[in-house]
Amino acid sequence: TGVQTCALPILKRLFTRKKQLILTNDELPHITLLVAAYNEEDYVAKKVENTRSLDYPSEKLHQIWVTDGSNDRTPQLLSAYSDVTVLHKSERAGKIAAMNRAVKFVKTPIVVFSDANTLLGHESLRRIATMFANPKTGCVSGEKRIYNADQEAASAAGEGLYWKYESTLKRWDAELYSAVGAAGELFAIRTELFNEVEPDTLLDDFIISLRVAMQGYKID
Numbered sequence: 311t312g313v314q315t316c317a318l319p320i321l322k323r324l325f326t327r328k329k330q331l332i333l334t335n336d337e338l339p340h341i342t343l344l345v346a347a348y349n350e351e352d353y354v355a356k357k358v359e360n361t362r363s364l365d366y367p368s369e370k371l372h373q374i375w376v377t378d379g380s381n382d383r384t385p386q387l388l389s390a391y392s393d394v395t396v397l398h399k400s401e402r403a404g405k406i407a408a409m410n411r412a413v414k415f416v417k418t419p420i421v422v423f424s425d426a427n428t429l430l431g432h433e434s435l436r437r438i439a440t441m442f443a444n445p446k447t448g449c450v451s452g453e454k455r456i457y458n459a460d461q462e463a464a465s466a467a468g469e470g471l472y473w474k475y476e477s478t479l480k481r482w483d484a485e486l487y488s489a490v491g492a493a494g495e496l497f498a499i500r501t502e503l504f505n506e507v508e509p510d511t512l513l514d515d516f517i518i519s520l521r522v523a524m525q526g527y528k529i530d
Contacts (some may be wrong), residue, residue, distance in 0.1 A: 350426035448527025452496030
């Protein structure tokens, strides 16, 4: 039941005191933010500037966008940013094929998957990288928050409530041992643990994170 699920993490907190780990800039690993984008010209500037503004050493943060099949200005707009690697093919084979192709270009120990229309919290990458200091952690899932200018809208309120509930359940699972899946808008894995995903897969984020867990690592 929900009450039992809630009680277990609370009991574990009582008997386990975690020291908050703080990594210096020198200790933080190099990471790659990988964005698979199809016709996302409306979000390019916001996403790149959001990434640049994050609390993470700029020399350790790498950006790769794969824009296969895009026939709008997405690749052209991205080419104006010297700190962004753009991978583009005219053929469109779908998001999963684009991700499979792009990961081969990642040279950092951590790869962070994020959607073009997802803006990240100021400390999100630093927090993600810090969690990988635990050698048992193979995947870190972000927490989705819905932003809508009209907070009174029933649809926005309902969606926001649902994601708050799901995020809470994942957080409890992670506290007990491991979450069972990651949020597609933002999640990270150890690059070496990535396995190519079959093209007909519906939930790529779930499959990628599940396969990390199958290799004996935690999902936080």
